[in-house]
Amino acid sequence: MIPEPDGLERGGKPTLIGYTKEELCTLFEGWGMKPYVGRIVYGWLYGKGMIDFDEMTNVSKDLRGRLSENYSVGRPEVVKDLCSCDGTRKWLFRLACGSTVETVYIPEEDRGTLCVSSQVGCTLNCSFCHTGTQRLKRNLTAAEIVVQVMAARDMLGCWERRDGRFLTNIVLMGMGEPLYNVKHVFGAVKLMTDGTGLGFSKRKVTLSTSGVVPMIGEVGRELDVKLAVSLHSARNEVRNELVPLNKKYPVEELIEACRNYPGLSNAKRITWEYVMIKGVNDSEEDAHALVRVIRGIPSKINLIPYNSWSGSAYERSDEAAIDRFAKILLRAGYASPVRRPRGEDIMAACGQLNSDVSQQVVMSA
Ligand code: SF4
Numbered sequence: 245m246i247p248e249p250d251g252l253e254r255g256g257k258p259t260l261i262g263y264t265k266e267e268l269c270t271l272f273e274g275w276g277m278k279p280y281v282g283r284i285v286y287g288w289l290y291g292k293g294m295i296d297f298d299e300m301t302n303v304s305k306d307l308r309g310r311l312s313e314n315y316s317v318g319r320p321e322v323v324k325d326l327c328s329c330d331g332t333r334k335w336l337f338r339l340a341c342g343s344t345v346e347t348v349y350i351p352e353e354d355r356g357t358l359c360v361s362s363q364v365g366c367t368l369n370c371s372f373c374h375t376g377t378q379r380l381k382r383n384l385t386a387a388e389i390v391v392q393v394m395a396a397r398d399m400l401g402c403w404e405r406r407d408g409r410f411l412t413n414i415v416l417m418g419m420g421e422p423l424y425n426v427k428h429v430f431g432a433v434k435l436m437t438d439g440t441g442l443g444f445s446k447r448k449v450t451l452s453t454s455g456v457v458p459m460i461g462e463v464g465r466e467l468d469v470k471l472a473v474s475l476h477s478a479r480n481e482v483r484n485e486l487v488p489l490n491k492k493y494p495v496e497e498l499i500e501a502c503r504n505y506p507g508l509s510n511a512k513r514i515t516w517e518y519v520m521i522k523g524v525n526d527s528e529e530d531a532h533a534l535v536r537v538i539r540g541i542p543s544k545i546n547l548i549p550y551n552s553w554s555g556s557a558y559e560r561s562d563e564a565a566i567d568r569f570a571k572i573l574l575r576a577g578y579a580s581p582v583r584r585p586r587g588e589d590i591m592a593a594c595g596q597l598n599s600d601v602s603q604q605v606v607m608s609a
Pocket of ligand 1: 419
């Protein structure tokens, strides 16, 4: 089965990126070759990060020529490559169709995390999120999602050093709601976690949703990766404002779906993302409400001091309020690290992504 056109074509040629191992085997069988050729090409593509078919020294010259004539392994154009003073990097990629997406790399001492986008824009209009102001243009294909990881490995020069601290973790937490693009997100995650290809451990891949309840169980059953939920309030009246999807899938239904997430244990906890917004969701009462609703669920809570953007109606909570909130969670037995904002100076922090070039001009003015 040939993947759909994916916006990565170079010089009119479709890309091989996005093909599964089975699809490559089928392609080469169709060319009268043994299926194992598909496995060899797959290893070069996702295991070694080949950017030119001539790198494949263990396949025939004829095949390399035929592949070059018909396919590409091109990466998207890098429109911007911004480096924050804290080491965070943000790339703005332009796809062949002209749409742009953002991808963020967050280095830490013992690991490197890549925050990957799944849509161009978003339909969900979470009121604290800059991406939510960018109208949804379209879903990204599996190829366009996975190529963000491959392009990051190119730019970090870490194809050979995957066990080091360079690029160890993936979070699907960039632009878009992954569970509104299930087919392609699932395809991309399967490519990321295939041990003979990109090779990320399932424990190092996290899918973040704002609460598309009917699909939550499927994530655990099909992908078996970690789940993060953009909760931001345990109270429906507040969450309705912050995450309007809550009107469709209220807190009780969301929590129930998470409680039943396959494979939950103390080693595989749900991560609750909680943006701390002054006077909106940061009171002691809010903290107690959070503790009440997640009781009994193996959980970790990420407290994220709100990151502002031009035109936003909200302000970051005071440190004292964040501290009070965190202490209540800690007393209730929940690890609740306060996430130091990363990449704020390049608008790469949580909730700040927006690949709309016209809006980027306004921001930097
Ligand atoms: S928080 Fe996520 S789901 Fe909500 S608007 Fe932003 S990108 Fe979309």
